[in-house]
Amino acid sequence: MEPPEIFYERLRHLVVEDPRDAxxxxxxxxxxxxxxxxxxxxxxxxxxxxxxxxxxANALRNQRDRERLAPHLIAWQEIETDEFTHRAIxxxxxxxxxxxxxxxxxxxxxxxxxxxIGREMAQRERLNxxxxxxxxxxxxxxxxxxxxxxxLDYCGRCRPARExxxxxxxxxDLPKGRLGIAIGDVSGKGIGAALMMxxxxxxxxAQASVGHGLAELIKRVNSxxxxxxxxxxxxTLFYAEYYPRSRRLCYVNAGHNPPVILRxxxxxxxxxxxxxxxxxxxxxxxxxxxxxFPLKRGDLIVLFTDGISESMNTRNEEWGEDRLIEVxxxxxxxxxxxxxxxxxxxxxxxxxxxxxxxxxxLVVLRVLA
Amino acid sequence: xxxxEKIEISGGFLPGLSVDIPRGLTCIIGxxxxxxxxxxxxxxxxxxxxxxxxxxxxDLIQANLAGGALVTITALAEGSNRYTIKRAVKQQPVLxxxxxxxxxxxxxxxxxxxPLDAYSSPEIEAIADEVLGQRRRNLxxxxxxxQMRTIELSLAESARALDANADRIRAAQRxxxxxxxxxxxxxxxxxxxxxxxxxxxxxxxxxxxxSRQQQLNQREITKLDAADRDLRTVGQTLDQLRKDxxxxxxxxxxxxxxxxxxxxxxxxxxxxxxxxTVEEHLSAISGQVRQALxxxxxxxxxxxxxxxxxxxxxxxxxxxxxxxxxxARVRATLEQQVARxxxxxEQRMELNAELKALLEGRKSLxxxxxxxxxxISTLREEVASELQREAGQRVRIRIxxxxxxxxxxxxxxxxxxxARVRSHDELMTTLMQLxxxxxxxxxxxNDLDSFEELTAFGxxxxxxxxxxxxxxxxxxxxxxxxxxxxxxxxxxxxPAGQPNFRDASDLSRGxxxxxxxxxxxxxxxxxxxxxxxxxxxxxxxxxxTVVNAVQRLKRRRQMIFITHNxxxxxxxxxxxxxxxxxxxRVGFVEKLGTIDECREQIIDLLEGGREAFELRSKRYGTA
Numbered sequence: 001m002e003p004p005e006i007f008y009e010r011l012r013h014l015v016v017e018d019p020r021d022a023x024x025x026x027x028x029x030x031x032x033x034x035x036x037x038x039x040x041x042x043x044x045x046x047x048x049x050x051x052x053x054x055x056x057a058n059a060l061r062n063q064r065d066r067e068r069l070a071p072h073l074i075a076w077q078e079i080e081t082d083e084f085t086h087r088a089i090x091x092x093x094x095x096x097x098x099x100x101x102x103x104x105x106x107x108x109x110x111x112x113x114x115x116x117i118g119r120e121m122a123q124r125e126r127l128n129x130x131x132x133x134x135x136x137x138x139x140x141x142x143x144x145x146x147x148x149x150x151x152l153d154y155c156g157r158c159r160p161a162r163e164x165x166x167x168x169x170x171x172x173d174l175p176k177g178r179l180g181i182a183i184g185d186v187s188g189k190g191i192g193a194a195l196m197m198x199x200x201x202x203x204x205x206a207q208a209s210v211g212h213g214l215a216e217l218i219k220r221v222n223s224x225x226x227x228x229x230x231x232x233x234x235x236t237l238f239y240a241e242y243y244p245r246s247r248r249l250c251y252v253n254a255g256h257n258p259p260v261i262l263r264x265x266x267x268x269x270x271x272x273x274x275x276x277x278x279x280x281x282x283x284x285x286x287x288x289x290x291x292x293f294p295l296k297r298g299d300l301i302v303l304f305t306d307g308i309s310e311s312m313n314t315r316n317e318e319w320g321e322d323r324l325i326e327v328x329x330x331x332x333x334x335x336x337x338x339x340x341x342x343x344x345x346x347x348x349x350x351x352x353x354x355x356x357x358x359x360x361x362l363v364v365l366r367v368l369a
Numbered sequence: 370x371x372x373x374e375k376i377e378i379s380g381g382f383l384p385g386l387s388v389d390i391p392r393g394l395t396c397i398i399g400x401x402x403x404x405x406x407x408x409x410x411x412x413x414x415x416x417x418x419x420x421x422x423x424x425x426x427x428d429l430i431q432a433n434l435a436g437g438a439l440v441t442i443t444a445l446a447e448g449s450n451r452y453t454i455k456r457a458v459k460q461q462p463v464l465x466x467x468x469x470x471x472x473x474x475x476x477x478x479x480x481x482x483x484p485l486d487a488y489s490s491p492e493i494e495a496i497a498d499e500v501l502g503q504r505r506r507n508l509x510x511x512x513x514x515x516q517m518r519t520i521e522l523s524l525a526e527s528a529r530a531l532d533a534n535a536d537r538i539r540a541a542q543r544x545x546x547x548x549x550x551x552x553x554x555x556x557x558x559x560x561x562x563x564x565x566x567x568x569x570x571x572x573x574x575x576x577x578x579x580s581r582q583q584q585l586n587q588r589e590i591t592k593l594d595a596a597d598r599d600l601r602t603v604g605q606t607l608d609q610l611r612k613d614x615x616x617x618x619x620x621x622x623x624x625x626x627x628x629x630x631x632x633x634x635x636x637x638x639x640x641x642x643x644x645x646t647v648e649e650h651l652s653a654i655s656g657q658v659r660q661a662l663x664x665x666x667x668x669x670x671x672x673x674x675x676x677x678x679x680x681x682x683x684x685x686x687x688x689x690x691x692x693x694x695x696x697a698r699v700r701a702t703l704e705q706q707v708a709r710x711x712x713x714x715e716q717r718m719e720l721n722a723e724l725k726a727l728l729e730g731r732k733s734l735x736x737x738x739x740x741x742x743x744x745i746s747t748l749r750e751e752v753a754s755e756l757q758r759e760a761g762q763r764v765r766i767r768i769x770x771x772x773x774x775x776x777x778x779x780x781x782x783x784x785x786x787x788a789r790v791r792s793h794d795e796l797m798t799t800l801m802q803l804x805x806x807x808x809x810x811x812x813x814x815n816d817l818d819s820f821e822e823l824t825a826f827g828x829x830x831x832x833x834x835x836x837x838x839x840x841x842x843x844x845x846x847x848x849x850x851x852x853x854x855x856x857x858x859x860x861x862x863x864p865a866g867q868p869n870f871r872d873a874s875d876l877s878r879g880x881x882x883x884x885x886x887x888x889x890x891x892x893x894x895x896x897x898x899x900x901x902x903x904x905x906x907x908x909x910x911x912x913x914t915v916v917n918a919v920q921r922l923k924r925r926r927q928m929i930f931i932t933h934n935x936x937x938x939x940x941x942x943x944x945x946x947x948x949x950x951x952x953x954r955v956g957f958v959e960k961l962g963t964i965d966e967c968r969e970q971i972i973d974l975l976e977g978g979r980e981a982f983e984l985r986s987k988r989y990g991t992a
Contacts, residue, residue, distance in 0.1 A: 017736040019807040020819055048747050050770055051804070058802075058823060081750075083772035083855075088802045 004039045011040075015051045026055050030065065041072050050082030057088035066092075134194035135160055138168075141201050147173035150244050153336045156183075156303075156363035159344065159356070166193030166235070167305050167359035170201060172208050177244050180208050183303045183363050184237035184256060184281075192233065199228050200235055200281065214241065215290040218252045218277070225282040234283040238274070238303060247295045247367060252288050253277030259303040260325055263296060264332050271325055300339065301365040302328050307358035311347045314354040319347050336364040370894040371446040371483055372927050373412065380438030382407050383956050391945050393923045396938035397931045398967075398974050399949030404956025405931045406489070407433040408949065409900050412929065413487035415440040415456045418478040426489055434458050444483055452483070470626060484895040490882070490902035493889075497858070497873035497881035501773045505856035509752040510745075512892060520745055527738045528849070534731050535845040541724040548717045555713075558706040565700050576690050577704035579683040584712035586676045593672070596665050604658045611651050618644035735848055739806060746770050746854050753856075759891030759922070763914040764884055765859040765870050772855035777805055780842055780850060788837035790830055799824050809848035812838050860884035864909060878902050883910040887918045896927040901934070916940045935975035939964055939985050946971065 002010075007029075015022040029037050044052040053076050060066050073089050080086045142158060156169045166186025174180050182204060186193040203224040207217050218239060225235070238259060240251035251274055253259075258273035276291025295301070304324065311319045327346040331339035340362055347360065378386040383404050397405050410426050411434065419427045434440065435458060442454045451467040454477065464472045475482045488496075496504045510517045618640050622633040690701050746768060753766050760766065781800050785793050800808070803823060811820045812835065821831040860880055863869035873884045882902050889897065911934055919928065919941035930937055938946055946967040950959040960967055972978035 013736055013740070016739045016806060017732045019804070019810055020814070020816065023819075047750055047768075047770065048743055054802075054804070081768055082770040083774065084802060084804050087798075091799070091802055 004036060004043070007036065008040060008043050011052060011055075012049070015055055019055075022055055023058065026059055027061075030059060030068070041069075045076060045079070047081050050080070050085040053080070054082070054085040054088045057085065057092040060092050134189075134191045137191075137194040137198060141168060141170070141197055143169075143171045146171055147179060149177065149179045149242065151247070151368050152179065152242065152244060152365060153368055154179075154181075154363070154365040155336045155340055156361070157340060157344070158359055158361040159307075160359050161307065161356045166197055167307060167361040168197045168201065168235075169303075169361050169363050170204070172205065174208060174241065175211070179242045179244070181240045181242065181303070181363065181365070182237065183259075183305065183361060184235050185305045185307075185359075185361075186235040187233055192230075196225070196229050196233055196235060196282070200225055200237065203228075204237075204239065208239075213290060214239065214250050214252045215288045218254055218281075218288045219286070222254070222281045222286055222288070226285060229282050234280045237281050238277075240274075242295075242365075247297075249274075249293045249295055249301070251276070251291050251293070253291065254288060255280035257304060257306055257309060257321075259301060260321075260328065261293065261295070262300045262302070262325070262328055262332070264298060269329050269332075295367050297367055297369045298332070299367045300328060300331060301367075302339075302343070303363040303365075305359065305361040307356070307360035308343070308347055308362055310358070311351050311356065311360060312354055313351050319350045323350065336366045339366070340364045370926065371444055371896070373416075373442055373896055373929075374445050374451075375441075375443040376408075376412060376415070377441040378408075378411055378434070378438060379441070380434070380436055382433035382951075383411070384438070386958060388947060388958060388961065390927070390929065392927055393944035394919060394938075394941055395927075395929045395945040395947060396943040397929065397947045397949060398933075398938070398970065399947075399959070400951075400974065402956075403949040403951045404433070405949050406900055407956065408947075409487070409898050409929065409931050410489070411440045412442065412896075412898050413485060415442045415454050415462070416444075416477065416483055416485045417480055417487070418456070418462065420478050423489065423492055423495075425491060431458055446483065454483075474624075484893070485898070486889065486892065486895055487898040488889060489900045493882050493885050493899075494878065494902065497876065497885055500872065500874045501775065501853075501855060503853075505858060506749070506854065508888065508892070509749045509756075509856065512752050512755075513748050516748055517745065520741060520748075524738065524741055527734060527741065531731070531734050531738060531849055534727060534734060538724065538727045538731065538845060541720050541727060545717055545720050545724065548713050548720070552710060552713050552717070555706055555710050558703055558710055562700070562703040562707055565696070565703065576683075576686045576701045577708060579679060579686050580705040581708040581711075582679050583683060584708055586672075586679060588712070588716075589672055589676075593665060593669050597662065600658055600662050600665065604655065604662075607651060607655050607658065611648065614644065614647050614651065618647065731845075735806065738849055742852075749854060749856070756888050756891050759918070760887035761914060761918065763861050763910065764887045765857070765861070766888060767857045767859075769855040769857055771804075771852050773853035774801075777847075777850050777852055780847060784838040784842045785834065786837075787841045788834045790833055796826070796834070799826070805850050805852065806848040808838070809844040811835070812842060812847070813844045815839065858884055858888065860910070860914075880910060883914055886915045890915075890918050890922050890928075894926045896929065898929045900931045901937075911936050912940070933975060935971055935978040935981035936984075938971060938975075939978070939981035940988075948974070 011022055011025060014025065029040060041056065043049075044056075056069055057073055060069060070093065073093055077086075077089050077093065080089060138158075138160060143156070146155065154171075156171065158167050158169060160167070166188060168182070168184045168186065170180075170182040172180030172182070182201075184197075184200060186196045186200065200221070203221045207220050207224075210217075212220070218237070221237075234255075236256035237254040238251065238256040239254075240249050242249050253275055254277050256277075258275045261272040261274065263270045263272070272293065274291060274293060276289050278286055278288035302324070309319060309321045309324055313319075323346070324343065327343050328339065331342055334342075343362060343364075344360070372392060373390045375387070375389050377388075378384065386408070397408060399405050407429060410430050413422065413426070414430045414434070419430065437457055439455055439457045444452045444454065446452060452472075453465040453467075454462055455465070456462040462477050464475055464477060466472060477483065496508065499505060622637050622640070623630050624633070627633075690698060749768050753768050757766050778797070778801070781797060782793070785796060785800075790796065803811075807823075810816070811823075815835070817828075817831055817835055820826075820835050821828055824831060824834075826834065858873040859870040860873065860876055860883060861868045862871050862876070862880070873881050876884060879902065886899070889899065916936055919930075919937065922928075923941070923944075930943075932938065937943070943964055946960075946962060946964060947958055948960040948967055948970045949956055951957065960970060964971065968982065972982070975981075
């Protein structure tokens with residue numbers, strides 16, 4: 001199989017030069033059911049590639065093609081600027097009712113497609129597909145608003161990679177003014193990861209409101225996820241609850257990169273790592289231990305996923321936790337959002353244009369002085 | 370960026386007018402017939418002349434600046450270069466530097482030296498109304514004029530190549546058709562020859578050999594003709610190349626008036642010196658081409674003699690043949706026909722090979738051509754998103770690729786008309802999902818299966834339609850038929866909540882102007898002259914889309930507005946208000962000054978004047 005970029009270039013010319021032959025080549029790709037198809041479909045969403053999108057729209061031979069390609073066509077339909085392609089997509093989607101308004105429609109659509117594909121997945125054990133949808137699922141899982149907590153300045157962001165990874169973070173508004181903070185990374189990529197992430201989020205949100213101790217809570221989440229997911233899938237998870245009055249942070253670290261706490265004193269800047277907990281979620285039935293850390297005014301807490309600490313530059317060097325901590329040390333006294341921007345910018349500057357191959361997720365908390 | 374510093378008019382309807390124009394925003398107001406439009410057009414006339422300007426504007430200038438009235442504009446260009454332009458109707462403009470020297474090397478009317486954007490109200494409406502067509506595209510294309518020109522030139526060149534290729538394909542197809550007919554006419558002469566009893570005479574063999582030679586002789590002549598023609602084309606190309614080289618190497622770097630003239634003269638000389646060498650080489654090649662033509666002529670001479678000998682032998686042989694028996698004569702004629710058939714078949718084979726090569730060559734020509742057209746759309750998308758950023762949320766500008774396709778639609782309708790099928794509208798909807806190059810390929814290959822698969826018309830209807838297309842539509846013209854982008858310029862007419870964007874063509878006169886203004890304002894940095902339509906502008910839109918943009922962008926470019934809406938001068942803080950009036954015979958500037966100085970006139974002359982001032986004082990908290 002030729003490299004994806006070369007295939008794309010070849011087809012871009014062929015579709016003008018010899019449309020029939022281009023169709024034949026694309027149908028071959030469609031029937032190959034390999035990752036090259038996903039790469040190609042993900043590559044052709046910019047305006048000048050209208051001819052290639054039309055090629056896809058013209059390629060629906062049966063119901064199976066339709067299920068396979070409709071998610072892309074639905075996504076393109078909204079942004080299509082080419083007249084011919086627009087017509088071809090509309091006609092291809094024909095019966096499918098996609099023209100309802102607003103956010104709910106999008107959510108419904110994502111849900112509908114996710115279940116359809118999930119079913120197919122269960123039957124065929126296929127992975128790494130429907131990345132577009134996986135991304136939408138992922139985006140819907142991120143917190144839409146931040147509960148306000150007295151004395152705490154915080155924020156979180158996930159920058160998804162081209163192939164959706166399984167990063168996840170969440171903030172929970174808990175009784176008695178407590179704030180739940182979660183960050184995790186599901187193994188693998190694509191729709192499977194997105195589904196497990198959804199299950200993790202749902203389990204955690206459901207159990208957190210019940211109010212057990214944290215170790216018990218994570219144990220329950222673990223067994224719920226364990227039952228719901230396939231054997232080789234797991235997730236790392238760091239979950240903490242912050243008590244604003246006592247400024248205490250209780251946490252369980254289930255196999256996640258230990259978050260760091262930076263405490264600046266007159267002499268130096270001390271670094272603490274939050275490591276207490278247990279192994280990853282979803283792999284074994286398992287018990288966990290709860291850790292506790294008394295925060296002080298001015299402390300900066302940085303939670304991250306390995307997409308940040310392991311971001312690579314073009315020479316395949318890792319950015320590394322040490323560099324992350326060095327940058328974080330310069331962020332004392334600045335707002336959490338600013339600290340986050342600085343860290344992401346530093347990681348990006350280090351990567352210097354190398355492709356991002358994993359999601360990068362960062363949560364920053366600052367105890368206000 | 371450049372500025373108009375001053376305008377003076379020496380006669381016509383505005384005699385003795387002389388106004389200093391500030392940076393920022395100038396608003397011209399006044400009653401109907403006071404010379405506002407004349408003044409606006411005088412700016413454009415002086416800077417751009419009359420070519421490419423709409424007729425009604427030229428008429429206005431010719432009527433109101435007749436009798437040798439001279440328009441003088443002082444311009445401050447990049448840095449601190451000052452120029453003066455003087456122009457009168459039907460006369461060449463004069464461009465002067467600040468120390469009074471004339472500049473002859475600049476053609477002002479091309480609009481590249483001092484570019485000016487001027488829009489009369491009918492022009493604005495015309496852009497708004499023309500959903501399909503070039504006007505809206507020009508609005509974008511002008512902003513990338515250099516790149517566009519480069520692409521247009523390459524496109525024109527590839528269009529010529531495509532045309533030439535199509536001509537040769539058609540000629541080859543015609544000749545093949547012709548040959549096939551001749552071959553069919555001859556019928557199955559080989560079988561008839563075989564059916565004859567074997568011959569016993571020698572002369573028939575000779576006769577056949579000579580007849581066959583006759584065919585070959587003809588083809589030799591054709592080949593000599595072709596060689597001769599091709600060499601002459603090369604000779605002409607060389608002559609052209611020599612002329613081009615003379616132009617290219619001609620000394621022209623020196624600007625005679627410039628202080629650097631001596632510095633550049635040296636380089637001019639060196640360039641000129643190179644020309645000698647180039648010419649030497651070229652004439653050497655020309656000499657060789659002439660030599661080649663000579664050789665061809667010699668070959669022709671030699672072959673003509675040989676042919677003459679063959680011809681006389683054939684004549685002899687024919688005479689002999691005449692005398693021979695009936696059966697021998699029949700055999701001889703048949704053998705002659707077989708020889709002819711063979712010749713025709715060989716010729717057809719060669720032509721088929723040539724046709725195949727031509728079609729193959731066309732593929733890449735066509736691909737380059739079409740992908741180049743796509744580049745234009747991509748450039749337009751870039752411009753549109755730049756303009757969109759400046760124009761704000763109320764107005765939406767977007768490129769609908771390939772949505773200006775009337776010619777294609779017409780061609781499809783013509784094709785359908787011959788097909789004797791019903792419900793054309795429905796069929797058209799489906800056919801318009803096929804790109805021209807796609808359909809052209811199906812027609813050319815007579816590919817019924819693909820056609821049916823792509824259209825789902827069913828086999829009988831597909832057959833009828835494809836046959837009719839094959840009859841009526843020329844696939845070579847179809848695959849590169851002109852298809853253009855459509856530019857959507859839309860205004861959100863919903864005051865709040867769900868946006869409701871409507872195309873500019875579908876708006877009231879005032880709204881049309883409102884939709885276009887943010888785009889016209891944002892385009893570039895040269896001075897902008899707008900003659901707003903006298904129509905009820907919706908104050909809500911004016912405020913939201915225009916006032917803010919004017920206020921923001923007037924720092925970047927000079928603006929001169931003829932306006933009927935008080936919000937523009939008052940709320941966008943005009944730097945100068947010019948109040949025009951007329952005594953019925955001539956127009957004049959009645960008053961000029963700041964907004965506050967012209968407050969009375971603004972309230973009297975413009976709609977919503979008082980309210981605008983009230984709003985302004987609320988804004989600034991002053992009384």
